[in-house]
Amino acid sequence: MARPRREGEDGVLTARDIGAELGERATLVQFSTAFCQPCRATRRILDEVAGMVGGVVHAEVDAESRLDLVRRLGITATPAVLVLDASGRIVRRASGQPRRADVIAALGAAVL
Numbered sequence: 001m002a003r004p005r006r007e008g009e010d011g012v013l014t015a016r017d018i019g020a021e022l023g024e025r026a027t028l029v030q031f032s033t034a035f036c037q038p039c040r041a042t043r044r045i046l047d048e049v050a051g052m053v054g055g056v057v058h059a060e061v062d063a064e065s066r067l068d069l070v071r072r073l074g075i076t077a078t079p080a081v082l083v084l085d086a087s088g089r090i091v092r093r094a095s096g097q098p099r100r101a102d103v104i105a106a107l108g109a110a111v112l
Helices: 037-052 067-073 100-111
Strands: 026-032 056-062 080-085 090-095
Touching: 026 037, 026 100, 037 056, 037 100, 080 100, 090 100
Parallel strands: 026 056
Antiparallel strands: 026 080, 080 090
């Protein structure tokens, strides 16, 4: 008998896991904390890229309130960014403030 899937298991996240609807083509998931200065800049970059590419959304997760998911995914620093394809599969991950060009390149792996 199959057991129920847990959050973040098998490298797949759902809308329930991240607290927001997944994008039609891809989702940029940002793990942040309240006093993280690079998180603010990362938020701007991801919002900008999501606005440029149709079917892509940016969802932000408060790492402190979702320690269960942070631990399960092995998030060790903020900001951390996961790029999900349309089905919620994690196709790229990075920590630290990303460059816009790197986010756009990572989206290529998710939308192909």
